[in-house]
Amino acid sequence: MSDWITITIDGKEVKAKQGELLTEAAARAGIHIPVFCSHPKLDPLGACRMCLVETEGRRGKMLVTACTTPVNDGAVFYYDSPRAKDARAGTMELILANHPLDCPICDKGGECDLQDQAMEHGTGHSHYWEEKRHKEKNYPLSDLIMLDQERCVTCWRCIRYLEQWEDKPQLGLFNRGSATVIDKFPDAELDAYTSGSIVDICPVGALTNRLSRFRYRPWRLEHTDSICTHCGMGCNLRIDTRDFRVRRNVARTNMAVNDEWICDKGRFANGFAFSEQRLIQPLARIDGELQPVSWSEALDRVVAGLKDVVARHGAASVGGIGSAKLSNEANYLLGKFMRGLVGTNNVDFREGSALKAERRGIPSLKAAREADLIVLMGVDPSEEMPVLANFLKRAVKRGGAPVIIVHSRRIELTKYDGVFFNPAPGEESPLFDALTKASLQARNEASPDWLAEVEVDEETRKAAALLAKAEKPFIIYGTDYAWGYGSASIVQALTNWIVAAGHGDRLGFLHSQANAVGAADMGLMPDLLPGQRPLTDAAARAQLEALWQTELSAQAGLGYSGMIASALGRIKALYIMGADPVGEKPGYQKELSSLDFLVVQDLFLTETAKLADVVLPAASYVESAGTFTSTERRVQKAPQAAKAVGDSLPDWTILMHIARRYAPEKADAWRTPSVEAIFAEITQAAPQYAGFTWENLGDSGRQWAWDALPAPREIVAYQASEPAPIDKTFNMRLVTGSLLWDDGNVFAATERMASLGRKGVWLHPADAEALGVFEGDAIAVRSREASLELPLYISPRIRPGTVFVPFSLKDAPVGELFDEYGPRTTVAVYRA
Amino acid sequence: MSGLKELVQGAEFIAKSMGVTLKTLVTEAPNTVQYPEEPVAMYPRFRGLHELRRYEDGMERCIGCSLCEAACPTGAIYVLAAENDPSNPVSPGERHAEVYEVNLMRCIFCGDCMRACPTEAIVLGHNFELAQYDRVDLILDKEALLNPPTPNVIIRPDA
Amino acid sequence: MITTILISLVKSLVLILVLLGGFAYLTYYERKILGRFHVRLGPNRAGPFGLLQPIADAVKAIFKEEVVPGHIKDKLIYLLGPILTMITPLIAFAVIPMAPDLTIGGVTIHFYIADANIALLYIVGVTSFAAYGVILGGWSSNNNYGLLGALRTASQMISYELPLGILIVAIVLSTNIGRDQGSMSLVEILNRPRPWWLWLWLLLAFPAFYITMLAENNRSPFDLPETENELVAGYQTEYGGMKFAMYMMGEYLSMIASSALMVTLFFGGWHGPLATPGTWYGPLIGFGWFAIKIIIVLFLYLWVRASVPRIRYDQLLAFNWKVLFPFSLIYMAITAVMVALL
Structure with missing residues (x-):
C-alpha cells in the first residue's frame, strides 16, 4: 500500500x-x-x-x-x-x-451519456440559433452497424478501439472543425469480427446496432446476465428481452473471461431463438409422415420405442448422442438416463471421443493476456474466438510476445513477429518431430533414438529458442490437428514438442464448442464417467451407482461415429440431442434410416430430424436455464432469459419426463425440480465440481482446477499416420477449418447475417492461375466419395497445393468429401 | 317558546323549499339530451378515445419513439417500432411504429401520452362511446387508432 | 247469498288487479314526476313516453333468479316478511268506498268490498301488520344491516301510530257532532253531511295526519329503514328478485291505501260534481273523482320527496314525541270539547 x-x-x-x-x-x-x-x-x-x-x-x-x-x-x-x-x-x-434532436428515434435514447450529462452539466439553453450542420444520417458502416454522423461527438472511441484492441484501423476522422466526420477509409470495409463493440462504447447514438435497430427502448428491457454459447470462450453477455423475446445482446464485463468485449457472432447472431423455423410441437412418424402430436403421446412413443429395442436387441443396441452446444444439465441427464436406466455406455457427442484433445481445455484465458510467447498449432483464434484473438494481439503489441504458428493456412496472426510453419496436411508430424528435437537440443537434452533421423533447420531452431526462453508462454492447439484421420499422431507429436520444451503443463486445447469441456465433465463419452473419470474406475462406478441408485456396466460403449456406423449393425435405436450428423455428412442418411428407432431432440427440423421417428422440440439456451463449462473449465450459468417458443421444453425437462415414464419404479430419482437441483446433483457426480452451487457460481462463474487432472510429462514414441496419397486425379490436399461467418443451424437462423462472410472454396493465386479460374467462378471439388460445387475465392493465405473448404456451408457440407482419410484427404479441383 | 319558534321556522323553510321545487317543476323544461339520436355537447379539451393522426400528405405522424409508453402511468400503451422501407415509407424519417396498441381496460384517460408525444401523433379525441361486448375489442390496434370513428358530439365553446 | 259472495269475489279480484296496476304505474308516475322536478325527462325509452317501463321492470323482476342466501336459517319467516308487507295494504282497501252505489235491475252494487262498522279500527289494525313484515324480514335476514333497519322501522312505525291513532279518534269523535251517535264506518263518515266549519277543523288536522302517514309508509324524508349510507338497504338488504319487488309493492300499495284513506277522511272521497248517486254515470264519475284526488295526494308524496332531505333518526323521534303527539292530544281534546258542547 x-x-x-x-x-x-x-x-x-x-x-x-x-x-x-x-x-x-x-x-x-x-x-x-x-x-x-x-x-x-x-x-x-x-x-x-x-x-x-x-x-x-x-x-x-x-x-x-x-x-x-x-x-x-x-x-x-x-x-x-x-x-x-x-x-x-x-x-x-x-x-x-450541432447535435440533432433525434432522441425520440435514437436507439441510444434512455441510456445515452450525452442525454445524462446534458441534464446534469448543460445550461438548458443555447446561444446558437443557426441551423444545425447536416451530415450523413443512417449511413450503414457494415451489415451490422449503422452510423449517424450528425450525432457523433468525435470522441474517437470507435477509432481507438479498432486500433488498440482489434489492431485493424478501419475507421478514421475526416475533414476539419465542425465538419469532422467519422467514416470508413475509401475502398475499405468495416469487417473486424468484434466491430460490434464500438456500438457498446459509443457514448452517443452515432453507432447503433443495425439488427436490433428500433426494436427496443432501453428503459423497457428486462436484463438477464447470461453467457454466449457460440464458441468455447464463454463470453459474458447481457441478454435484453422484452415481451419475453430477445431484443439484443450486449457485452457484460468479466475481467477473467472476455474483459468487456464480445464478438459480432455473440452480439448479433441471436435470431435462432425466435426463428420461424423453430420446432414448436412434438412430431411423430405416423403412416410414414412426421405429424404433430401431443407431448404426452410423443413421450410415450419414445419410451415404447426404446423399450421395444432394448427388449429385442438388448441395452447395448441403444445409443445416446449429446451435444457440446447444450448445457451441463442436459448432457448429464442424457448420460444418466442412458447409463443408469437404459444400461448402455453408448454415449458421446460430436467433439467427444473423436477429438484427440486435451480434455481440460486451456489453462486460463488470463494466461493468454499475460503471455510472453504465443504458440498456436492448428488453431486460428481470429476465426474461432475473435475476442481471444484480440487478447493475443494485445499481448503481442503491448507485451511484446512473439508468435509461433503452425497452421495449414497463413492465418491473420501470422502478421506479427515470430515463426510461421505452414505444413501441408500430412506433414505435421515430421515438423513437430523436428521441433521436438530442436527443443531438446536447445535445452541440452538427449533426443530419443527414434528422432535420430529427423533434421532440424533454421526456423525450427528459432522456434525452439523462443520457446526455451519463454517463461509464461500461451500454448494451444486446435480442432484442425485434433480431429479426424491422423489426429492421434499429430497430437502426440505436438505434445512431445511442448513436453520437450518443458512446458507440458501449459499445453492447452482450444475447444471450439461452448460446452465441450462440460460435456466430457458430465461423462458423456463412451469411456468416461462424470468427472472425466475412466469407466474402468470401479470406485467411481460404485459412487455413481449409489448416487443414481442403479447398476452401471463397465463395458466400454461406442463413440459418435462408431454408433452411426454401427447403425447398419448392432445399434438399433439412437437418441440424438442437439446434433445433426446428416447435416454434416449427408452420407449418414443411409445409416440413420436403417435404425429401428430414432429420436431427435433439437431446435430445428434438421436433416437428421427429418429421418426421426419422434422429434422433440427443445428450448434454446436462451429460453431455459443451464450451466456451461468453457474451454478454460469455467462453469458459468445461463439463466432463462425468454419464454420458450411454442410447446418447446428445456432439454433437461424432456429427459426428466422420459426417464420417469421409462422407469416408473425409479421415478423418485428423477423428480429433481429445477436446474439448480440438477446442478447440485452434478457437483456430487463430478468431483471437480464439488463445492460449486448454482448461487456461488455468481456473475463470473467458477473454474475447476487445471491440475485436477494430470498433464503430459513424457515424450512418447508413436506411429505416424500415412498421408493420403496424391495421384494424377486427386492432386490437391483438402484443408478444412471453421470460419466465424458460416451457415451453421444456429447462426444462419439470424437471417440478416446470412450474407456475411465469404462462403466458398479457397485457392492460392498460383493454383488458381494454373487452373485458369478466377475469383467468383463456380468450382467443383471432388474426392473419392463425392463432389461439391462452390464459388471460388483466391487468397495468398492458402498454402499452394491445398484447397480450403470451410465447415458448415449451406448445401455444401464438406463432410461429404471425407473418405477413409477423413478431413485430410486429397481431392481434385476443376472448373465446374 | 323557542321550540315553537323553531317549529314555525322549520315549517317555513320546508314550505320555501317545496316552493322552489314546484317552481322548477312548472317553469323549467327538461335539460335531457336524447343522446343516441342527438349529439352530446363536449368541451374542446375533453379527453376521449385515442387517435393517431396523420400529416396532410397521408404520412403517419407516429415515429414509434415509445415516449407515450414511457409516460403512461398504467402501462396501457404498447409500441414496437421498426425501420421505414425507404421506397414505401409509413412516416417521415427512418422510424415508424409497427405495432401501436392502447389497452382501454387500463387507460385512465389522463392524457400524459398526448403530452409526451414529440410529433403530436397520439391525441385523445372526443369520442366517449367506448363500450364493447368483447374484452379483445378494448385493445385498440394501429388500424383502429388511425381510423377513429366520428364521435357523436358537438364541440361547444371552451368555457 | 251465493250472488253476494260472487259479487264480493269479483269486486275483490278487480280491486286487486286495479291496485297492482296502480302500483306499477305509481312507480312510473313517481319517476316521471321526480324527473321533471329534477329538470329531466324520467323514463322515456320503453314504449311511447316510457309507458311500458313498469312492465319492463316487472318482467325483469320476475325473471331474476330467486336466491335465498345460505346464511338465512328460517326460510319461512324470511319469505313471510315481504308477503305480509304486500298483503296488508291490499286488505286495508276492503273498507274504503270508491264510488257511489250502482243499482241495476234491482241489484245494488256497492263500490266497496265491505261496509264494516269498525272500518277505521280495522284499517289501523291491519296496517299495523306491515310492521311485522318488516321486522320478520329484517330479523330472518340474519344480517346486521337487516336487523338494525327492521328495528328502526318498527320503532318508527309504532311511534307514529300513536298520533295517527289519536287523530283518528278525533275524527271519529267529530262524527258525533250534531248527532246522537258517531260511526267508525267509512261509508258512514263519508256520506254524513257535515257543516263547513267542521270541514275546516278537520283540514287543520290534515298536515299532522299526512306527516304520520309519510312516516308510516317509510317515505322520504322518513325513509330511515333503508338509509343506504348507513344500512345498505336496511331490512331489504338480503332480498332480491320478486321478494324485493314485493317489499316495493308493499310500500307503494301502502302509499295508495294511505292516500285513499286521506281522501276519504278529509277530501270527501268520491264526492264531486256530477258524481250523483243513483244515476248510471254516477259511479263512473265518482270513481274518477276518487282517482284524481288520490293522484293529487300522491303528488304530495313525490313533491315532498323531491324537496325535503332525509332527517336524522333522533330528529324523527323527537318530532313525533315533542310535536305530533302533543298536537294530536290537544286536537283530540278540543274536538271532544266541541262534541260535548254542540
Missing part, C-alpha cells in the same frame, strides 16, 4: 494511486467527472473536453482535462468550482450546438 498518495478535490482529501488518471481517482471518491472520449479500456486522449477541472499549477489555477491528467501526491483539483462548471457547460453547449 506504499503507492497510495493523497490528492485534494474540492477541498476534500482523497486517496489515490500514484500516476493514475484523475477521472479514476475521483470516481473512487464518488465524484463522477463527465467524460465522452475517455474509456478505461482505451488509451487517454482528451478529445472531448467534457472533463475539464481546475488545478493549481505553477502558473496559478488552470483548466485541465481530468481524463489525461495523472495525479501526483499533494495535487489540488477543483471539480465544483464556478470556472470548471462554466467550462463544462460551455463544452456541452458546443457539443449540443
Whole structure:
C-alpha cells in the first residue's frame, strides 16, 4: 500500500494511486467527472473536453482535462468550482450546438451519456440559433452497424478501439472543425469480427446496432446476465428481452473471461431463438409422415420405442448422442438416463471421443493476456474466438510476445513477429518431430533414438529458442490437428514438442464448442464417467451407482461415429440431442434410416430430424436455464432469459419426463425440480465440481482446477499416420477449418447475417492461375466419395497445393468429401 | 317558546323549499339530451378515445419513439417500432411504429401520452362511446387508432 | 247469498288487479314526476313516453333468479316478511268506498268490498301488520344491516301510530257532532253531511295526519329503514328478485291505501260534481273523482320527496314525541270539547 498518495478535490482529501488518471481517482471518491472520449479500456486522449477541472499549477489555477491528467501526491483539483462548471457547460453547449434532436428515434435514447450529462452539466439553453450542420444520417458502416454522423461527438472511441484492441484501423476522422466526420477509409470495409463493440462504447447514438435497430427502448428491457454459447470462450453477455423475446445482446464485463468485449457472432447472431423455423410441437412418424402430436403421446412413443429395442436387441443396441452446444444439465441427464436406466455406455457427442484433445481445455484465458510467447498449432483464434484473438494481439503489441504458428493456412496472426510453419496436411508430424528435437537440443537434452533421423533447420531452431526462453508462454492447439484421420499422431507429436520444451503443463486445447469441456465433465463419452473419470474406475462406478441408485456396466460403449456406423449393425435405436450428423455428412442418411428407432431432440427440423421417428422440440439456451463449462473449465450459468417458443421444453425437462415414464419404479430419482437441483446433483457426480452451487457460481462463474487432472510429462514414441496419397486425379490436399461467418443451424437462423462472410472454396493465386479460374467462378471439388460445387475465392493465405473448404456451408457440407482419410484427404479441383 | 319558534321556522323553510321545487317543476323544461339520436355537447379539451393522426400528405405522424409508453402511468400503451422501407415509407424519417396498441381496460384517460408525444401523433379525441361486448375489442390496434370513428358530439365553446 | 259472495269475489279480484296496476304505474308516475322536478325527462325509452317501463321492470323482476342466501336459517319467516308487507295494504282497501252505489235491475252494487262498522279500527289494525313484515324480514335476514333497519322501522312505525291513532279518534269523535251517535264506518263518515266549519277543523288536522302517514309508509324524508349510507338497504338488504319487488309493492300499495284513506277522511272521497248517486254515470264519475284526488295526494308524496332531505333518526323521534303527539292530544281534546258542547 506504499503507492497510495493523497490528492485534494474540492477541498476534500482523497486517496489515490500514484500516476493514475484523475477521472479514476475521483470516481473512487464518488465524484463522477463527465467524460465522452475517455474509456478505461482505451488509451487517454482528451478529445472531448467534457472533463475539464481546475488545478493549481505553477502558473496559478488552470483548466485541465481530468481524463489525461495523472495525479501526483499533494495535487489540488477543483471539480465544483464556478470556472470548471462554466467550462463544462460551455463544452456541452458546443457539443449540443450541432447535435440533432433525434432522441425520440435514437436507439441510444434512455441510456445515452450525452442525454445524462446534458441534464446534469448543460445550461438548458443555447446561444446558437443557426441551423444545425447536416451530415450523413443512417449511413450503414457494415451489415451490422449503422452510423449517424450528425450525432457523433468525435470522441474517437470507435477509432481507438479498432486500433488498440482489434489492431485493424478501419475507421478514421475526416475533414476539419465542425465538419469532422467519422467514416470508413475509401475502398475499405468495416469487417473486424468484434466491430460490434464500438456500438457498446459509443457514448452517443452515432453507432447503433443495425439488427436490433428500433426494436427496443432501453428503459423497457428486462436484463438477464447470461453467457454466449457460440464458441468455447464463454463470453459474458447481457441478454435484453422484452415481451419475453430477445431484443439484443450486449457485452457484460468479466475481467477473467472476455474483459468487456464480445464478438459480432455473440452480439448479433441471436435470431435462432425466435426463428420461424423453430420446432414448436412434438412430431411423430405416423403412416410414414412426421405429424404433430401431443407431448404426452410423443413421450410415450419414445419410451415404447426404446423399450421395444432394448427388449429385442438388448441395452447395448441403444445409443445416446449429446451435444457440446447444450448445457451441463442436459448432457448429464442424457448420460444418466442412458447409463443408469437404459444400461448402455453408448454415449458421446460430436467433439467427444473423436477429438484427440486435451480434455481440460486451456489453462486460463488470463494466461493468454499475460503471455510472453504465443504458440498456436492448428488453431486460428481470429476465426474461432475473435475476442481471444484480440487478447493475443494485445499481448503481442503491448507485451511484446512473439508468435509461433503452425497452421495449414497463413492465418491473420501470422502478421506479427515470430515463426510461421505452414505444413501441408500430412506433414505435421515430421515438423513437430523436428521441433521436438530442436527443443531438446536447445535445452541440452538427449533426443530419443527414434528422432535420430529427423533434421532440424533454421526456423525450427528459432522456434525452439523462443520457446526455451519463454517463461509464461500461451500454448494451444486446435480442432484442425485434433480431429479426424491422423489426429492421434499429430497430437502426440505436438505434445512431445511442448513436453520437450518443458512446458507440458501449459499445453492447452482450444475447444471450439461452448460446452465441450462440460460435456466430457458430465461423462458423456463412451469411456468416461462424470468427472472425466475412466469407466474402468470401479470406485467411481460404485459412487455413481449409489448416487443414481442403479447398476452401471463397465463395458466400454461406442463413440459418435462408431454408433452411426454401427447403425447398419448392432445399434438399433439412437437418441440424438442437439446434433445433426446428416447435416454434416449427408452420407449418414443411409445409416440413420436403417435404425429401428430414432429420436431427435433439437431446435430445428434438421436433416437428421427429418429421418426421426419422434422429434422433440427443445428450448434454446436462451429460453431455459443451464450451466456451461468453457474451454478454460469455467462453469458459468445461463439463466432463462425468454419464454420458450411454442410447446418447446428445456432439454433437461424432456429427459426428466422420459426417464420417469421409462422407469416408473425409479421415478423418485428423477423428480429433481429445477436446474439448480440438477446442478447440485452434478457437483456430487463430478468431483471437480464439488463445492460449486448454482448461487456461488455468481456473475463470473467458477473454474475447476487445471491440475485436477494430470498433464503430459513424457515424450512418447508413436506411429505416424500415412498421408493420403496424391495421384494424377486427386492432386490437391483438402484443408478444412471453421470460419466465424458460416451457415451453421444456429447462426444462419439470424437471417440478416446470412450474407456475411465469404462462403466458398479457397485457392492460392498460383493454383488458381494454373487452373485458369478466377475469383467468383463456380468450382467443383471432388474426392473419392463425392463432389461439391462452390464459388471460388483466391487468397495468398492458402498454402499452394491445398484447397480450403470451410465447415458448415449451406448445401455444401464438406463432410461429404471425407473418405477413409477423413478431413485430410486429397481431392481434385476443376472448373465446374 | 323557542321550540315553537323553531317549529314555525322549520315549517317555513320546508314550505320555501317545496316552493322552489314546484317552481322548477312548472317553469323549467327538461335539460335531457336524447343522446343516441342527438349529439352530446363536449368541451374542446375533453379527453376521449385515442387517435393517431396523420400529416396532410397521408404520412403517419407516429415515429414509434415509445415516449407515450414511457409516460403512461398504467402501462396501457404498447409500441414496437421498426425501420421505414425507404421506397414505401409509413412516416417521415427512418422510424415508424409497427405495432401501436392502447389497452382501454387500463387507460385512465389522463392524457400524459398526448403530452409526451414529440410529433403530436397520439391525441385523445372526443369520442366517449367506448363500450364493447368483447374484452379483445378494448385493445385498440394501429388500424383502429388511425381510423377513429366520428364521435357523436358537438364541440361547444371552451368555457 | 251465493250472488253476494260472487259479487264480493269479483269486486275483490278487480280491486286487486286495479291496485297492482296502480302500483306499477305509481312507480312510473313517481319517476316521471321526480324527473321533471329534477329538470329531466324520467323514463322515456320503453314504449311511447316510457309507458311500458313498469312492465319492463316487472318482467325483469320476475325473471331474476330467486336466491335465498345460505346464511338465512328460517326460510319461512324470511319469505313471510315481504308477503305480509304486500298483503296488508291490499286488505286495508276492503273498507274504503270508491264510488257511489250502482243499482241495476234491482241489484245494488256497492263500490266497496265491505261496509264494516269498525272500518277505521280495522284499517289501523291491519296496517299495523306491515310492521311485522318488516321486522320478520329484517330479523330472518340474519344480517346486521337487516336487523338494525327492521328495528328502526318498527320503532318508527309504532311511534307514529300513536298520533295517527289519536287523530283518528278525533275524527271519529267529530262524527258525533250534531248527532246522537258517531260511526267508525267509512261509508258512514263519508256520506254524513257535515257543516263547513267542521270541514275546516278537520283540514287543520290534515298536515299532522299526512306527516304520520309519510312516516308510516317509510317515505322520504322518513325513509330511515333503508338509509343506504348507513344500512345498505336496511331490512331489504338480503332480498332480491320478486321478494324485493314485493317489499316495493308493499310500500307503494301502502302509499295508495294511505292516500285513499286521506281522501276519504278529509277530501270527501268520491264526492264531486256530477258524481250523483243513483244515476248510471254516477259511479263512473265518482270513481274518477276518487282517482284524481288520490293522484293529487300522491303528488304530495313525490313533491315532498323531491324537496325535503332525509332527517336524522333522533330528529324523527323527537318530532313525533315533542310535536305530533302533543298536537294530536290537544286536537283530540278540543274536538271532544266541541262534541260535548254542540
